[in-house]
Amino acid sequence: MDSVIKSVIVYFVLWLVIRMSGRRTLGQMTVFDFILFLIIGGAAQRSLMAQDYSLTHAFLVIATFALIDIAVSLIECHVPRVGKILKGVPTIVVENGRVLNGRLRRARLTEDEVLEAARRLHGLETMEDIKFAIFEASGEISIIPQRKTALREGAPAGTERA
Amino acid sequence: MREQDSRSYPVREDMRLQYAVWACERATWIAIAVVVLLALSGLFAHGPLSKRTVRDGALALTYERFQRATAVARLTATITGPTADEVSLRMDPSFSDNFQIADIEPRPSSSTAGPHGLELVFRAPTEGDLAVVIWATPRSFGLFDLTAATDPAGQVAFSILVYP
Numbered sequence: 001m002d003s004v005i006k007s008v009i010v011y012f013v014l015w016l017v018i019r020m021s022g023r024r025t026l027g028q029m030t031v032f033d034f035i036l037f038l039i040i041g042g043a044a045q046r047s048l049m050a051q052d053y054s055l056t057h058a059f060l061v062i063a064t065f066a067l068i069d070i071a072v073s074l075i076e077c078h079v080p081r082v083g084k085i086l087k088g089v090p091t092i093v094v095e096n097g098r099v100l101n102g103r104l105r106r107a108r109l110t111e112d113e114v115l116e117a118a119r120r121l122h123g124l125e126t127m128e129d130i131k132f133a134i135f136e137a138s139g140e141i142s143i144i145p146q147r148k149t150a151l152r153e154g155a156p157a158g159t160e161r162a
Numbered sequence: 163m164r165e166q167d168s169r170s171y172p173v174r175e176d177m178r179l180q181y182a183v184w185a186c187e188r189a190t191w192i193a194i195a196v197v198v199l200l201a202l203s204g205l206f207a208h209g210p211l212s213k214r215t216v217r218d219g220a221l222a223l224t225y226e227r228f229q230r231a232t233a234v235a236r237l238t239a240t241i242t243g244p245t246a247d248e249v250s251l252r253m254d255p256s257f258s259d260n261f262q263i264a265d266i267e268p269r270p271s272s273s274t275a276g277p278h279g280l281e282l283v284f285r286a287p288t289e290g291d292l293a294v295v296i297w298a299t300p301r302s303f304g305l306f307d308l309t310a311a312t313d314p315a316g317q318v319a320f321s322i323l324v325y326p
Contacts, residue, residue, distance in 0.1 A: 016190070095169070102166075107184075134173055
């Protein structure tokens with residue numbers, strides 16, 4: 001019984017800590033973030049397993065985690081509002097080449113990180129080349145270049161948004 | 163359009179929720195910092211807030227009032243100026259029920275467990291006080307009210323809060 005209860009508690013505490021540490025820890029993982037995740041994993045594993053390394057205990061922990069994961073994904077699908085809270089929502093941080101500084105600061109991103117994503121994904125050089133930079137719920141930065149938008153300007157209204 | 167407003171293109175934003183999440187993030191960081199500071203103070207065991215000494219007569223007991231389940235903790239009983247050749251230290255039955263003794267220094271010359279609890283008998287030192295160190299691990303979590311006593315005089319009551 002305690003294996004299941006411990007697993008549930010550890011799952012939600014880890015979710016809370018990782019979710020509240022900000023999305024950058026997921027997509028924009030630095031060396032320090034990587035070390036942090038290793039330590040969190042090690043500490044959680046030890047507290048979950050305690051002194052019981054039996055196959056049954058390991059199976060119970062895995063089964064509980066899998067079940068919670070399935071339940072959470074079902075809730076995300078069927079209750080969009082809760083899904084938004086659990087997963088997060090995308091946030092635009094650059095709009096038509098203009099940096100939305102307040103959002104960028106709150107998301108703990110820097111202009112350099114946005115420009116790095118722009119270079120890496122589309123070979124863009126300046127902020128003006130970016131139509132939209134979106135900080136995704138996954139923690140990654142998506143870039144939509146100005147050029148792409150310019151090409152699409154000839155398309156009928158609404159097509160772009162479909 | 164203001165920065166706080168939700169855009170619907172190229173993604174559907176929910177900036178009200180996003181600002182609330184950011185506020186929650188900040189609150190959680192403060193909460194985590196508070197937890198770390200409390201941990202440094204010893205509220206979660208091993209620190210100044212946790213270490214405590216209780217005295218009665220010839221007996222002084224130093225213990226950790228905050229402990230963690232399955233983590234070994236130290237309990238020191240100091241018996242001042244023993245007069246007899248042998249000195250006994252009694253821990254009430256609740257101690258044996260809820261704590262697993264890992265080690266006792268010095269080793270008792272004899273020990274018995276009965277309805278009155280665990281009785282440990284030590285040879286008195288040739289001079290000075292007798293200091294007994296008991297290393298024990300809590301078996302489960304909860305608040306435990308315990309007593310320790312020595313002959314001829316000295317009985318202390320103490321409580322240990324064990325975190326899961």
